[in-house]
Amino acid sequence: MTDLILETRGLTKHYGGVHALTGADFSLTRGEHVAIMGDNGAGKSTFVRQITGVEKPTGGQIIFDGVEHTFQSPIEAREAGIETVFQTLALADDLDVPSNLFLGREKIRFNLGPFSILDKRAMKEAAMAALLKTGVKIPNIMNTIRNMSGGQRQCVAIARTAAFKSKLVIMDEPTAALGVQETAQVENIIRTLKEAGEPLILISHNMRQVFDLVDRIVVFRRGRIVANLRKEDTSGEDVVAYITGAKTGTEYQGAA
């Protein structure tokens, strides 16, 4: 058992002739919060899609929790303990909050195969408990998601990760579409995760947010990792320089 929860070695993804991700060596220790930054098309989302099983990498290894994995689907990654809050919210608009939290892994009262009878009360109570951790305000969780604000939806999506014992949480621009207050709410949830010692990968364009929340910043540019910076040793200008390509980390010389 190592201290690392996630490690990738030489992770590569090509879409035909497009090298979206090349030789990404990445590591994350238990309880650590890391931000992934980079311009649009730098390979951040591609990287996340490989480690969450949405796509299969062209090459390289993914070692999660000490075991090498080749995830065939997001479900397998989730079963291994990687919970992802996707940029496009993976919520069903016409269902209420508990149904969304337990989508695809419903609590069952009586097993009848596909016609298994749902344990609605248990799901509602567990949903309440998971949402309480997030501090979100929702007047009626039995309402459909359609009627909720962006922040409430985002908190529901995040609460999904809290409802199940996850070993790693990944958030892809969780506050991109949110207002000031809602952003603060989501950031508070991230802080609670930090206190609980849950590791997190945060993809964000928001420099203030990143410096507020995480321990380490990994910068992607043109499909490669170009910098791996401890928060204490860097500054916003520095990070921008790496993102735009004005500067490249010493150990990554010749990479980009």
Place this chain on the structure above:
Amino acid sequence: MANTSHGIGGLTFDPKKRTRPPELNVLAALVLIIVAFEVLGRLFIGDSFLFNTRDNVDTLFNEQRLQIIILQVAIVGIIALGVTQVIITGGIDLSSGSIVGVTAMVTMSFAQVATVNGNPNPKAIFGPEWMDLPVIVPLVVGLACGLFAGLVNGLLIAYTKIPPFIATLGMMVAARGAAKWWSKGNPISFPTESYATIGKGMTPVVIFIVLAVLFHLIMTQTKYGKHCYAIGSNEPAARMSGINVDGHKVLVYTIAGALAALAAVVLSSKNLTAQAGMGVMYELDAIAMAVIGGVSLQGGRGSIIGTCLGALIFGVIISGFTFLKLDAYYQEMVKGVIIVGAVVLDQWRQTKRGRG
């Protein structure tokens, strides 16, 4: 009564803000239409639509009319139960009417009597050893027909990824062809006594109500129902959440096929005959019932209760036009207007809610 137990984060639940279940609107529409016919009846033909006006019968309501209304919609209603599930998952099923046709033909062939009034059955399809079979045989054969057709629909839609509209359109044409081919276009008649009891009297209504209750429970209380709504609401999200979307679609279309077959059994038993043209336009009537009942063609929204109310509206309108002694042509025109009107109202309600 404010129910705070549903809220999170110190917010109290304001019951005034609760959205009205759409079924209430449908119910209101049903009542409104009945009242309209009642008023029109009293004004123009001096008769009551709803209440009993005959002196020799001692009842409050015109029970005969009510029975006819519900009997009229029961058989298409059975199909509509399946169509509702299909539409909720975001699909459409145009093949149910043709499945009724082919199933009725095949089923009736296995339900024939050997002798009619002492003579050999003039409409016999098979030899004498295939006559006078126990009622379970045509039932099983009929259900198998529907299950097969539904399964083909489901497999096409789930695995070749062609749009449900096209897949079921193909089945609609092909199944109608099969129905005509089966007996070279001849009707099949003279079912056994036991087969004929399936559709006798108000039995179709009983079958419809039992199925409606069953599927209402399935849609509201089981994983199957939840996944129907989830897929219709956001298919990529459902997939991402680990729901077996393809398998679920196969199941939904297979159930819809089986229900269409059941409707065919009831219909052919009630009519004591089967023809290749049976069930023409039933698919559209069934879709109309669902849509009038608030089932959204975009998927994700609707209920079995809504569809049942939609079916009643359908029946009341047909019955009301007959009652007002208006031509059948008007019925169809008004039916068309109501279907479009129901969708327009639904969309208008959605956009209003989206803004508010």
